Amino acid sequence: MTTNVMACIDGSGFAGAVCDFASWASLRLDAPLTLIHVLDKAKQPDLADLSGTIGLGTQEHLLEELAGLDEQRARLAKEQGRLMLEAARERAVKDGVNEPTTLQRHGELVDTLVEFEPHTRLLVLGRHGEDSDSAFAHLGSHVEQVIRAVHRPVLVTLGEFKAPQHIMLAFDGSATTRKGVEMLAQSPLFKGLSCHLVLVGADTDDNREQLNWAKTTLETAGIHAPARIVAGDVDKVLGQYQQDNHIDLMVMGAYGHSRIRQWLVGSTTTAMIAAAKAPLLVLR
Known part of the structure; x- marks a missing residue:
């Protein structure tokens, strides 16, 4: 079974370092590089939760408008993720990686990474995701959850990439x-x-x-x-x-x-x- 270096790409300031570290590891391990972006469903609003507040029936047209906005937001998030993955792929190629692959998935980040665990040799992710305001803020729960759940080495990056010596x-x-x-x-x-x-x-x-x-x-x-x-x-x-x-x-x-x-x-x-x-x- 082929095992990859798996890099989690998001919209945070750590994405560049994640890509560079993953490229470095891919080249040294002579392992394929996979760049993955997960559209976390936990961040998407649940319209059912709004029906009681708005008043289903009396404000049904508002729910329809919200549903339309939600669909548009989902399309934009998917397109943003696609563009981030493409930029990361181009960056990895410049780093010297031959034919990095990209994946975009809907679902929970941790569950998705566990699903790909059998194909993962090394997992690379930023210390904080795109919702973090500071490089030295409290450790994001996703990092802890990933380390608990994924039984593979996890490389947690921060700052700018520098090839380790x-x-x-x-x-x-x-x-x-x-x-x-x-x-x-x-x-x-x-x-x-x-x-x-x-x-x-x-x-x-x-x-x-x-x-x-x-x-x-x-x-x-x-x-x-x-x-x-x-x-x-x-x-x-x-x-x-x-x-x-x-x-x-x-x-x-x-x-x-x-x-x-x-x-x-x-x-x-x-x-x-x-x-x-x-x-x-x-x-x-």
Whole structure:
């Protein structure tokens, strides 16, 4: 089965970075690129909800006019999405991608992405959708929902695209981050890059052993892997390390050790996505 890099395109200011990051990943992975725009039905008004307020029968002509406006609005939204996808396709071609494909779907964003999960190798989306006013506003619910629902790596972008050279893996010895180390070692996405390993915690024999395993695994694969154990609050330590070491891309597991987090995005992951000053790859 062919698996694609899937990029979510919308009308936000992040769409350009999403397209560029997805193109970069598509080329490095030698995987097809699919650009998708979802017309979210949740944003469309339900005229049935208005009938009681207006007074069905006495104001029936107003409902008919509203229905006509709703149809026109839906056509315009579809055309706007088509134009955004075409612009993204042209941008991806300029980035060097051969024959990117475009898809437009009606429905819930999360449900649509889950539907395409079997065909997805990497999902790329902006930290905030087109309804967000600020790049550093509260983390949009869609991002959290996607990370919970889609069992594929999710690359959350922000700002302008810059081809990553120095990445950082937040390592805690959990099964998720051990799997993440193995993924990094095997993936052509990170070939030739430096991968900083950061374990936030006490400098114990067990933590050193875990970190040495990760370092050896990456270096055996030919990846330069500086490794450090740092005490402190996880989100603050990782954010400061990113800034001090000019990290272009941070990598985290969506869940830690706790079984209850099977149903919730890990609080550290959520905090890091909201506060990050660099794109973040979330592993599942």
